[in-house]
Amino acid sequence: MDRLKDKIAIVTGGANGIGKAISGLLAEEGAWVLVTDIEDDAGNATVDGIRNAGGAAKFCHADVSSTADVNRAVETAAAMNGRVDILCNNAAYLGDFHAILESTDDEWSKCINVALMGTHYFTKATLPYMIKQRKGSIVNIVSIQALAGMMTSVAYTATKAALLGYTLSAAYDYGRQNIRINSLCPGPIQTRISPNPDNPHYKWQCDNTVLGRIGAPREVAYAALFLASDEASYVTGATLPVDGGWTSK
Numbered sequence: 001m002d003r004l005k006d007k008i009a010i011v012t013g014g015a016n017g018i019g020k021a022i023s024g025l026l027a028e029e030g031a032w033v034l035v036t037d038i039e040d041d042a043g044n045a046t047v048d049g050i051r052n053a054g055g056a057a058k059f060c061h062a063d064v065s066s067t068a069d070v071n072r073a074v075e076t077a078a079a080m081n082g083r084v085d086i087l088c089n090n091a092a093y094l095g096d097f098h099a100i101l102e103s104t105d106d107e108w109s110k111c112i113n114v115a116l117m118g119t120h121y122f123t124k125a126t127l128p129y130m131i132k133q134r135k136g137s138i139v140n141i142v143s144i145q146a147l148a149g150m151m152t153s154v155a156y157t158a159t160k161a162a163l164l165g166y167t168l169s170a171a172y173d174y175g176r177q178n179i180r181i182n183s184l185c186p187g188p189i190q191t192r193i194s195p196n197p198d199n200p201h202y203k204w205q206c207d208n209t210v211l212g213r214i215g216a217p218r219e220v221a222y223a224a225l226f227l228a229s230d231e232a233s234y235v236t237g238a239t240l241p242v243d244g245g246w247t248s249k
């Protein structure tokens, strides 16, 4: 219950899916959570759910690709008690499945500006607080699509792979300030972007895991909680797949 007592956390893309589950679990464990997203109704509903369950949270509209939005969000979180302890960079632009010949410049821009630059903007705005505290944990939600070739959008895959490099570089640069930065790579997780059970792609996803099933957002959230918590105090620069064994084969 109290693994994150008194911690201030920010979750990007926290209105839906995996980000919603992470926001809820961090709050269950005692963190005050700033849920940020571009979908205001869903974001406010996430916060209502957290509060109804006895947790503490606030919604802040923030497009991760806007430095003005990002700076305002981080200031909102820090206004609680001057700290930002946990940042979970979860928001991403999720397009269709297609190959290189069908990819467009617009799609590349969106993938890069949201998942990569969004992570960078939030990390850059949060680091000064973590440096001052000499402590912090940043969890970047990547994807097993950065680890294994599969049907996808090449822009999404390339952006997610770049995030692995970003994590390694950031972990190296800020380790001596006791700031830990890790990548969490979900496999197929049941959210609104996932195929339904009657779609052949669903069976393909199940069959590619060792466990033979799609994961739940909460199963990713538990891994994020571990990386965010002091229990992971000696874990930094790591890449943690949460993928039912997909990348273990």
Ligand SMILES: NC(=O)c1ccc[n+]([C@@H]2O[C@H](COP(=O)([O-])OP(=O)(O)OC[C@H]3O[C@@H](n4cnc5c(N)ncnc54)[C@H](O)[C@@H]3O)[C@@H](O)[C@H]2O)c1
Binding pocket: 012, 013, 014, 015, 016, 017, 018, 019, 036, 037, 038, 039, 062, 063, 064, 065, 090, 091, 092, 093, 094, 114, 141, 142, 143, 144, 185, 186, 187, 188, 189, 190, 191, 192, 193, 194
């Ligand atoms: N679901 C999966 O199978 C799966 C697998 C691997 C990785 N992931 C990753 O997990 C993360 C969450 O995905 P999900 O499945 O929960 O999708 P989702 O669509 O349910 O949630 C994504 C959230 O990000 C928000 N968002 C999108 N653009 C934004 C922006 N510019 N600024 C702020 N918020 C923005 C959306 O509004 C949404 O609430 C993503 O990084 C995704 O790449 C998901």
